[in-house]
């Protein structure tokens with residue numbers, strides 16, 4: 001249904017057509033040509049995590065920063081498309097098999113996308129959870145349902161940038177999630193913008209597996 005907000009967005013689109021964040025060419029907010037130049041992540045991660053791009057790259061860093069701190073939600077769509085492509089490329093629909101090789105995603109009928117939830121206070125301050133917006137786009141592209149109710153934050157964790165090392169980050173993440181509802185037998189793909197140590201994803205994965213999720217894997221824009 002069209003709302004005033006939609007009309008305003010359309011009018012603004014005519015007045016200020018979007019252009020590529022990197023090369024400024026009119027059109028997509030990040031054009032295909034630029035996306036192709038983004039370096040891929042080549043670091044070895046836990047088997048259950050796939051990160052598409054390298055967070056060492058300044059362009060990627062700036063884009064994620066703009067999404068998180070400058071309300072550039074419009075930069076999410078082209079990146080989410082790349083994640084969806086990766087899920088399609090790596091995924092396979094072999095429901096009865098549990099034999100996953102490195103960085104393969106299990107896509108089955110009971111597959112669900114779960115964005116890593118943000119501490120409530122931070123989501124309130126920012127007005128949105130970027131991981132949720134990424135998951136929403138992927139969900140629309142791949143027709144895999146998204147669920148934001150099953151995995152929730154149980155307490156507010158300190159921001160990772162304010163903690164110093166891996167041990168502290170792990171401690172900070174300890175018991176930071178809880179499960180509401182039934183996750184048993186679900187094949188879950190966790191969605192996050194960036195993974196650094198993998199601590200957040202690992203904590204979320206552990207609690208989902210404790211609650212009998214069948215398989216929990218994760219995909220992020222960058223590492």
Ligand SMILES: [Zn+2]
Pocket residue numbers: 020021022023024025030031032033034035
């Ligand atoms: Zn461009």
